[in-house]
Amino acid sequence: MRIVSMALITALGLSVTACGSTTANRSVYSERQPVVSKSNFVLDLSAGNGGLSTAEQNRLSGWFEALELGYGDRVSIDDPSYSASSLAKTAVENIVASYGLLVSETAPVTEGHVQSGLIRVVVTRTAASVPGCPDFSHRSHTDFQVRTSENYGCGTNSTLSAMIADPEDLVRGQKADGEDQSRASKAIRAYRDKNVGGQ
Template identity: 25%
Template sequence: MNISRSFQKALLVAFALGLSACGGFNGADQAQYDVSRVHPISVLSDVATLNIDIPPGQPGLTAADRVAVAGFAGDYRARGHGPLTISTPSGSPNAGSATAVLADVRDALAERGVSGDALAYTPYSASAGDRSAPLILSFKRYVAQASNCGDWSKSLTADYANVPPPNFGCATQNNLAAMIADPADLLKAREMTPADADRRNTVLEKYRQGESTATARSDQDSGAVSKVDQ
């Protein structure tokens, strides 16, 4: 009888140890693996700038400057937040020329869809010896940065816990950080654009008349790659 009780106690101890092992295996860090927590993407505020050198007497923007301003305007429309600020030099020999070029800059920005309401102006003190003090364009943007990959400290040949390795999901997070159009979208969702009232009225009118509300499809919408077998 004593041997039987001892044996039962041994079984209970073994069972308890087994449960504790299972509890460790199914812990929150292992069972609820979240790649965004292990390899987070940091979203940081940054300032994009474009310097346009203006020698004294320059009447307006050069062709190369117009190309640069156009590209900068495209970046602002895609990822800019807040106003696009234009800083003009004050106290330098080219201050007058910079003011004259400012009109060309505004026109170049307007051609690329950046209206005057989106612009802000501010002077800055330039050195009296700086004959080509630049006109500075700047705007606030966000940049995304993921964690570094390459942690091979864990051996994959003997993993009895069966948990993801340290690098799991790291490449995906880095690719996402590099591809996202505007990292600010990772901080909060964008506001919804207004509804298309004209399209809504068209659909409702067709629905009332019992007509199809679907958009007309053409041959290009068939999804067929080739018509050889037809």
Template identity: 45%
Template sequence: MASKSALLLVAAAAISGCAYKPGPDPEAGVIPVHVPVVSRSDFVFDAAAPNGSLPSSEAARLDSWFRSLDLRYGDSVYVDGGPYSEAARSQVGAIAATYGLFMAQGAPVTAGSPAPGSVRIVVSRTVASVPDCPNWERPAQPNYNNKMMPNFGCGVNANLAAMVANPEDLVHGREGSGVVDVVTSTKAVNVYRSTAPTGTQGLKEIDTKGGK
């Protein structure tokens, strides 16, 4: 009898060891699984710049390239051409200014290097998006495990990613300019201080029997 009990205990221990033990499940918490993801793409254009300046034909090609990229706010324009590219940098800056952009300092690392007598123009574009949204892979009911809905966070975070003009601000943030209009900043405070409290006017008598 004792041997049978021992065998039963060993079998029970073996079966319990095979029990399913789920790992961490993000959908079981309250933090959204769908969050904005910021990605950056670098576009490269090599232009001939004899004597360090762009000929008119190369400037026209560069402008056409900017139009094909739909150059817009949030893009960063760099010039990589060594110490002799200041004249070309000024020309590229003048073309970029027609799109409302300033030149960025430095240049990102790209494959290879510009050929002698040429400069490399790099346009960096940052995009914010929320992958896998919308997501209705699972019905709302039944929800036996009390998990968040698969679409939870898609609406708020997708709108956040869409309304930020420069997606890099989601990563690095942005410091204040330091320029403050005192009149504008104190307008709301002055209205709050100058408005009489509603309690000083007493309670209004409302007649609910007149039917008017």
């Protein structure tokens, strides 16, 4: 009878160990992290010495509307032959400015060759997502070693990915170079220096 009991206890212990071996995360760090993907959209425009024609400007505006251009998008001009006039680039910058954006100084490398007399407008768009979330494959799993499941952190990271305005902030954050610190602390100084109770 004693031998049977020991065998039963050993079998239960091995089964619990087997169930707990699927999850190796023993911290509160989420295994499911946001992944940022980047896509480039290109449009070649005819740019003469007189700048962009009205038809080309309307074509560019319609393309921006179809892409739903907005905050977080990067717009750049690719002119490897330097054949486009400054008037053409200024016309592109004015259209981009109507969307509240600025034209980036450098353009990413794209497929194909820009022919002479053309300029390429590149819209770089980033998106954030959390692959594999949600994961309820081990919903009924009971772990006696206090290890987090595969689904841990899916809700927080998925919500962050959906709400963030510029997904590139998840990669490199915001730069503070060139900011006026005295201006940034103006509200704090006003709060500290205010007259309380007529003093």
